[in-house]
Amino acid sequence: xxxSPRLAWLVLRRELAVEAATRETLVxxxxxxxALVLLAGLAFGPRPAVLxxxxxxxxxxxxxxxxxxxxxxxxxxxxxxxxxDLLRSLTSPSTLLAGKVAAVWLWLLGxxxxxxxxxxxxxxxGATATGVAGGLVGTLGVAAVTVLLGTLLPAVTRRPGLLxxxxxxxxxxxxxxxxxTATGGVPAAPWLGLLTVFDLLTLTVAWAVFPALLED
Amino acid sequence: MTDPTxxxxxxxxxxTPAGPTLALTEVCRSFADRRVLGPxxxxxxxxxxxxxxxxxxxxxxxxxxVAAGLLTPTGGVRSCAGRAVYLRPGGGARAALTVRQALRHxxxxxxxxxxxxxxAAGRVGLTGELLDRRVGQLSAxxxxxxxxxxxxxxxxxxxxxxxxxxxxxxDGVDQVHAALTTLIDRGASVLLASLGPGEFSGLADAVLRVxxxxxxxxxx
Amino acid sequence: MxxxxxxxxxxxxxxxxxxxxxxxxxxxxxxxxxxxxxxPDAVQGQAQRLMYVHVPTAWVAYLSFATVLVxxxxxxxxxxxxxxxRARAAAEIGTGLTALTLALGSLWGRPVWGVWWAxxxxxxxxxxxxxxxxxxLGVRGLSADPHVNARRAAVIGVLGFVEVPIVHFSVxxxxxxxxxxxxxxxGGAPPIAAPMLTALLIGVAALTLLAAWVYLxxxxxxxxRRAVLTAEPVPAAPAPIHVRAGGIR
Numbered sequence: 001x002x003x004s005p006r007l008a009w010l011v012l013r014r015e016l017a018v019e020a021a022t023r024e025t026l027v028x029x030x031x032x033x034x035a036l037v038l039l040a041g042l043a044f045g046p047r048p049a050v051l052x053x054x055x056x057x058x059x060x061x062x063x064x065x066x067x068x069x070x071x072x073x074x075x076x077x078x079x080x081x082x083x084x085d086l087l088r089s090l091t092s093p094s095t096l097l098a099g100k101v102a103a104v105w106l107w108l109l110g111x112x113x114x115x116x117x118x119x120x121x122x123x124x125x126g127a128t129a130t131g132v133a134g135g136l137v138g139t140l141g142v143a144a145v146t147v148l149l150g151t152l153l154p155a156v157t158r159r160p161g162l163l164x165x166x167x168x169x170x171x172x173x174x175x176x177x178x179x180x181t182a183t184g185g186v187p188a189a190p191w192l193g194l195l196t197v198f199d200l201l202t203l204t205v206a207w208a209v210f211p212a213l214l215e216d
Numbered sequence: 217m218t219d220p221t222x223x224x225x226x227x228x229x230x231x232t233p234a235g236p237t238l239a240l241t242e243v244c245r246s247f248a249d250r251r252v253l254g255p256x257x258x259x260x261x262x263x264x265x266x267x268x269x270x271x272x273x274x275x276x277x278x279x280x281x282v283a284a285g286l287l288t289p290t291g292g293v294r295s296c297a298g299r300a301v302y303l304r305p306g307g308g309a310r311a312a313l314t315v316r317q318a319l320r321h322x323x324x325x326x327x328x329x330x331x332x333x334x335x336a337a338g339r340v341g342l343t344g345e346l347l348d349r350r351v352g353q354l355s356a357x358x359x360x361x362x363x364x365x366x367x368x369x370x371x372x373x374x375x376x377x378x379x380x381x382x383x384x385x386x387d388g389v390d391q392v393h394a395a396l397t398t399l400i401d402r403g404a405s406v407l408l409a410s411l412g413p414g415e416f417s418g419l420a421d422a423v424l425r426v427x428x429x430x431x432x433x434x435x436x
Numbered sequence: 437m438x439x440x441x442x443x444x445x446x447x448x449x450x451x452x453x454x455x456x457x458x459x460x461x462x463x464x465x466x467x468x469x470x471x472x473x474x475x476p477d478a479v480q481g482q483a484q485r486l487m488y489v490h491v492p493t494a495w496v497a498y499l500s501f502a503t504v505l506v507x508x509x510x511x512x513x514x515x516x517x518x519x520x521x522r523a524r525a526a527a528e529i530g531t532g533l534t535a536l537t538l539a540l541g542s543l544w545g546r547p548v549w550g551v552w553w554a555x556x557x558x559x560x561x562x563x564x565x566x567x568x569x570x571x572x573l574g575v576r577g578l579s580a581d582p583h584v585n586a587r588r589a590a591v592i593g594v595l596g597f598v599e600v601p602i603v604h605f606s607v608x609x610x611x612x613x614x615x616x617x618x619x620x621x622x623g624g625a626p627p628i629a630a631p632m633l634t635a636l637l638i639g640v641a642a643l644t645l646l647a648a649w650v651y652l653x654x655x656x657x658x659x660x661r662r663a664v665l666t667a668e669p670v671p672a673a674p675a676p677i678h679v680r681a682g683g684i685r
Contacts, residue, residue: 002327014310014321021312021350081351082307085286086366089301090325148595152575152588159574166571166592169564170599173606186613194609198602205598209591212512216287216584242673248580257676266679290583405679422679433677 004095011091011099016106025073025107029066033111036062037118048124055125056182059115060175063139066111067104067146067171068164074100074150093211100147101140101206108139108146116182130188134181137192138174141199144206145170151213173198235297237262237373237405238283243292245282245429253278253429255292260374260405265396267416268409270426276409279426280376283407298373305360305382311352315342315362318351319369326371336368339398340391356383364395375399376407381415389415448652455649462642469635477632483547488635490540492643493533494562500530500647501565501597504572508593511586518659520586523593524576525654529647531569537562557607564603568596 002010019025040058045051078084088096112135119125149166177191177198236259244254253275260266270276281287282294284302309318319333337347340361346354351362360383367375380392396419399406408416417423423434470488477484507523510516541559542552553559572592576585628636 002325007325010321010324014325017317017321018310018312021310021314021317024312078310081309081311082304083310085284085302086308086322086370087325088286089284089299089372090322090370145595148591152591154578159578162571162574165567165574169567169571169603170595172564173599173602176606176610180610180613190609194602194606201598201602205595209512209594212587213591215587216281236678241676248582255671255673257673259676259678261678261680264679264681421681422677424677430671430674431677432674 004092004098007091007095008098008102011087011096012102015099015103019103019107024077025070025110028069029107029111030114032069033062033066033114034118036065037115037122041122051123052125055119055123056131057175057179058123059112059119059125059182060138060178062115063108063112063178064142064168064171064175066115067108067142067167070104070107071146071150071153071163071167074104074147076150076154079154088214093214094207096214097147097206097210100150101143101203104146104150105140105143108143109135112139125182126184128182128184128188130192131182133192134178134188134195137195137199138178138181141174141195141202142171144199144202148206148209148213151210170202236260237297238300238407239293239295240283240289241293241295243282243289243294245278245287246290251429253282254289256282256431258283258424258431260407262373262403262405263400264421265400265406265408265416265419266422266424267420268407268424268426268431269412269414270409271411274426275429275431276426277378278429279431280378280407280409283374284376296374299371300374300376301367301370301372302376302378303363303367303380304378305363305380305384306356308363308366309351312350314348314350315354316347318362319365322366323369326369328369328371333369336365336395339368339395340365341387357385357388360384361388361391364392368395368398372404374405374407376409378409379411380408381410393419448656452649452652452656455645455652459642459645459649462638462645466635466638466642469631469638474631474635475629480548483544486540486544488639489643490537490544491636492639493537493540495640496643496647497530497533497537497562497565499644500526500533501569501600504530504593505597508590508597511590512594515583517582517586520582520589521655521658523586523589524573525651525658527569527572527589527593528654529651531566531573533643533647534562534566534569538566555607555611557604557611560607561600561604565596565600568592568600572596 037058040054040062041051044054044058075084078087091099116127116131116135120127145167149163149170153163173194177194180186180191181188181195238258238260240256240258242255242257244256245252256279268276268279278287281302282289283296284300285294285296286302308322309315313321315337316333319337323333323336337343342358342361342365346358351359354362360380364377364380367377367380381389384392393416396406396408396416400419408420410416425432425434466488470485474485474488476482503526504523507519507526511519511523538559541562545551545554572589575588575592578588579585
């Protein structure tokens with residue numbers, strides 16, 4: 001018998017292997033993030049003061065929007081390869097959830113990192129330690145919601161906008177709190193606290209309902 | 217009728233439990249308020265092969281998926297002593313991974329070691345440069361054999377194979393035969409679905425027929 | 437069994453009728469109290485009368501949401517589709533009322549405070565609530581299998597209910613970052629005049645009764661459809677099969 005932590009790690013390792021083989025996430029999300037920053041600059045600028053002020057919020061808005069294309073990688077891509085059944089049989093709901101959330105967390109950290117670097121470079125926004133902490137903590141909660149919704153929605157959905165309608169309001173606290181942790185002159189501790197509570201709550205709900213979602 | 221306890225599986229690699237591996241008791245399954253399976257009462261002992269045949273839409277796949285625990289019965293009770301897997305030909309692996317990667321990742325998840333993955337690949341004739349080819353680039357027959365290898369690696373007490381001989385030529389069928397023999401010898405129970413009784417009846421301990429969701433045993 | 441069912445149905449119908457009559461009476465009372473007997477507000481004028489409907493719709497919308505939560509958890513626990521029907525009916529009513537709350541709030545806000553919208557935690561939370569409801573109902577139509585739809589919807593129902601309070605707090609803190617012009621006067625509102633309070637309370641009663649009546653009628657519709665579908669006979673089970681090594685039996 002494989003221990004639970006090891007099983008979760010093996011699920012993550014498999015996700016990393018698939019990503020290394022396809023570069024699917026990198027190729028679809030990175031240019032998307034870059035394009036959004038560029039367009040936002042044109043929409044909100046050119047006054048530097050406005051750009052600096054909107055920088056932190058833009059980063060988090062992009063992280064949330066870029067989570068939408070990550071959802072199909074959770075279950076739909078597995079189903080399309082007919083690999084979902086075997087994966088479910090070899091793991092338990094908790095370990096599958098943990099592995100998938102860890103993977104999506106890594107992809108979201110990538111989006112956040114790229115968006116932050118571009119915001120610093122193109123928007124003149126500052127990077128702070130609390131902003132980095134906010135990035136680490138905030139993306140975890142978004143990852144949990146993304147995995148939950150990614151498992152919930154099937155491949156051929158007749159209502160494609162549905163994922164966004166479900167994901168974006170659910171991650172609103174992360175948007176608000178994350179932005180504040182990255183904004184200068186704002187005490188970050190309560191916002192980091194809010195992010196932590198949001199993460200704990202979302203992970204708990206995800207852990208509780210995931211077995212029901214895996215059923216057929 | 218010989219005493220069943222006198223027939224012991226040869227040198228099992230997996231210790232077999234005392235009771236049946238799979239027990240379905242009055243199991244039903246409905247889809248959108250239409251009954252598609254059941255009531256079914258079926259027990260499989262360790263180390264047996266049961267072949268299930270029936271026309272398309274009869275309920276073979278539903279039976280296998282319920283047995284494997286992937287579909288929850290809408291009525292009745294399912295119990296399984298250990299892990300159960302369900303495999304279709306071509307299924308079980310991500311298309312982007314190479315054959316070797318797919319086998320190794322599955323072996324790791326199943327609790328095996330790398331050597332088991334390589335041995336399984338050899339057993340179904342996936343050798344040499346095929347191991348480095350991406351799963352998505354394999355032919356249908358090669359993917360079917362990969363699925364058989366995954367069944368060997370999965371380290372499961374119950375293996376449900378859905379039409380494993382589809383897409384396979386004579387050699388391929390022989391390799392699946394060999395894989396099935398290995399599984400049974402190791403004490404796993406196998407539930408195998410095919411359109412007709414066909415290729416695997418000789419190896420089977422029982423032949424079952426599914427008709428409109430009801431499972432019958434065939435005397436022979 | 438059918439005789440018992442008939443009595444239960446008759447009793448349920450009586451309750452519904454009583455609720456309907458009660459709702460009708462309360463609505464009439466609300467119209468009289470709210471439009472005629474209560475005086476117009478000293479500051480806001482006639483527009484303030486919208487409050488007698490706006491506040492009750494918000495209250496019943498939140499009540500519906502709580503019902504969706506309870507019914508969703510109950511479905512996930514017992515897998516009984518009747519709980520799913522209860523959740524669905526509550527969500528349908530809740531969606532309409534939430535949209536109405538936002539619309540009335542806008543209509544009230546425009547003449548009184550000059551704005552169609554306020555970035556106030558209650559307003560934003562209500563808008564998020566509407567999105568969650570819309571998502572909840574949207575998820576229902578994706579599969580032909582009612583259990584799959586019910587499961588997905590129940591997960592959204594639970595997730596949504598857990599997230600909305602956090603959403604509210606986030607916006608509350610966000611709002612407090614800068615001193616905003618007091619558009620909606622979060623605290624320290626002057627005491628409300630007695631006829632106005634009466635109108636408000638009648639409004640709450642009227643809308644609750646009306647919503648309950650619509651809810652029960654909708655439940656009847658949803659469960660009647662199900663009763664027709666589940667009348668299929670179950671065939672007799674053939675003999676149990678036990679596969680042992682070496683052959684059957």
